[in-house]
Amino acid sequence: xAGVSQSxxxxxxxxxxxxxxxxxxxxxxxxxxxxxxxxxxxPEFLTYFQNEAQLDKSGLPSDRFFAERPEGSVSxxxxxxxxxxxxxxxxxxxxxxxxxxxxSYEQYFGPGTRLTVT
Amino acid sequence: AQRxxxxxxxxxxxxxxxVELKCNYSYSGSPELFWYVQYSRQRLQLLLRHxxxxxxxxxxxxxxxxxxxxxxxKPFAQEEDSAMYYCAQPTGGFxxxxxxxxxxxxxx
Numbered sequence: 001x002a003g004v005s006q007s008x009x010x011x012x013x014x015x016x017x018x019x020x021x022x023x024x025x026x027x028x029x030x031x032x033x034x035x036x037x038x039x040x041x042x043p044e045f046l047t048y049f050q051n052e053a054q055l056d057k058s059g060l061p062s063d064r065f066f067a068e069r070p071e072g073s074v075s076x077x078x079x080x081x082x083x084x085x086x087x088x089x090x091x092x093x094x095x096x097x098x099x100x101x102x103x104s105y106e107q108y109f110g111p112g113t114r115l116t117v118t
Numbered sequence: 119a120q121r122x123x124x125x126x127x128x129x130x131x132x133x134x135x136x137v138e139l140k141c142n143y144s145y146s147g148s149p150e151l152f153w154y155v156q157y158s159r160q161r162l163q164l165l166l167r168h169x170x171x172x173x174x175x176x177x178x179x180x181x182x183x184x185x186x187x188x189x190x191x192k193p194f195a196q197e198e199d200s201a202m203y204y205c206a207q208p209t210g211g212f213x214x215x216x217x218x219x220x221x222x223x224x225x226x
Contacts (some may be wrong), residue, residue: 003161033214040127042204042216043162056212091162106152107214109162 002026004110006092012116013082021077021113025094032075033107034067035091043091049075050098082117089114120145122207124217131195132225139190139220141179141205151188153179154216156202165190165203175199195224 005024013019025032031050035043036059045059051072060067064083069075079086093107121144131137143151155165166174168181168188179190188205205217 033212035216040218042122042124042206042218045213045215048212050212059213093162106164106167111161 004092004094004108006090006110006113008113009111010114010116012118015083015117016081018078018080019082019115021079021090021115023075023077023092023094023110025073025075025092026096026108027073029094029096029108030098031095031105031107032069033093033095034075034077035093036061037089037091037112039088046077046090079115082115084117087115087117120207120209120215122205122215122217124203124205124220126220127218128221128223130223130225133197134194137192137195137199137222137224139203139205139222141188141190141217143186143188143205143207145207145209145215146183146186147210150208151179151181152206152214153177153188153190154204154206156204158201162204195222197224197226200224 007022033048034046037043047067048056049069052069064080066078089112091112092110095105095107097105123142151168153165154162156162177192179188181188200223202219202221204219206214208214
């Protein structure tokens with residue numbers, strides 16, 4: 001079946017513009033994660049959804065970042081008034097079950113959206 | 119703060135040589151550790167996980183709680199092993215922490 005998909009794959013935004021990044025997880029996957037990956041770094045956790053509930057948003061760097069998953073499937077990461085430091089690859093990952101214990105399940109990653117803020 | 123440390127940004131070995139990619143973790147509460155791999159022009163994917171105790175593509179990783187390490191090893195590297203490798207650890211909540219990654223380059 002289809003894996004995790006993300007759109008757009010590339011986005012160039014002028015500083016101050018708002019952007020919306022979309023993630024389509026694997027059908028039936030309960031968990032959805034957003035990560036930010038700066039050049040030369042590993043993925044950094046932004047936020048986590050279990051179905052439609054956003055259970056952890058501790059990694060969102062500022063109140064300019066907002067994520068939603070209203071029907072428990074597709075998710076959107078929105079960045080308002082983009083800044084140059086927001087330039088990064090934004091990764092979405094989904095997992096079959098929730099991660100309520102120390103045992104967590106394999107995450108399936110999308111191809112990422114490369115955001116460049118000029 | 120919880121950290122996953124991969125001290126080498128780049129590791130270059132000859133084909134057929136042994137390879138070890140280092141990973142040290144700081145969060146002692148989680149028994150679970152992962153290695154993810156990203157081949158050229160492909161997405162990040164799971165290579166192996168501690169709890170499965172599997173050998174995938176000839177790679178193994180042993181958890182050493184005393185040294186808080188989870189190094190990835192392969193006795194004979196192949197050119198197709200060239201990729202970016204990330205060590206990752208769930209923190210017991212919903213967050214997974216990734217290391218900065220090590221690029222493995224296997225020379226012919």
